[in-house]
Amino acid sequence: MIVDAIKQAAHGRWRSILALPLTRDDAGGQPCPKCGGEDRFHTDREFDDNGKVYCRGCLSKGSGDGISTFAWFNGIENKEAIKQLASELGVSVDRDNAPKRDLIEAVCIEKRMPVDAFKQFEPTLAKRGNREVVRVPVWNSKGEKHSYFDLWSNDKGKFARARAVVAPSGAAAMVFPTSLFPVASVTMI
Incomplete structure (x- = not known):
């Protein structure tokens, strides 16, 4: 850090x-x-x-x-x-007093995503093994949060294990909401 x-x-x-x-x-x-x-x-x-x-x-x-x-x-x-x-x-070398970096902002900058827009998808900080990650919820075709996708610096990111969304064709897919606040009655694409 x-x-x-x-x-x-x-x-x-x-x-x-x-x-x-x-x-x-x-x-x-x-x-x-x-x-x-x-x-x-x-x-x-x-x-x-x-x-x-x-x-x-x-x-x-x-x-x-x-x-x-x-x-x-x-x-x-x-x-x-x-x-x-x-x-x-003027950077503190004391780990206890070192400034904490905003991982969500750092990931957004690296991935070239607008921070404010990304935060509307409710990202949270989480742990994946020993690594701190930004966790983004993933919705299923019914508009329900069912899984998550983890992002971190210098990597493309990963889904939660064994929870991939399956499209009607049988292929794995990631479902994004059509609105920021998905409702079960809304058709997901």
């Missing part, structure tokens, strides 16, 4: 936070600030948002993210980079 808070606070600001001695504003080849290679270093296309860099000499797979870039450039471990960045960005 601390890492997520740092990434959120630094989003769009990695260029100024990292303050790498870049010779070009675009992502093209330039001298590496770490190993000195003349034309082997470049930034990710979304560098300001994610802080990722590449060097064909000393960092061929890329840094991964801004925290890793900070650690790589300063010659420190990621754990120390997290502490330093948290301090610089």
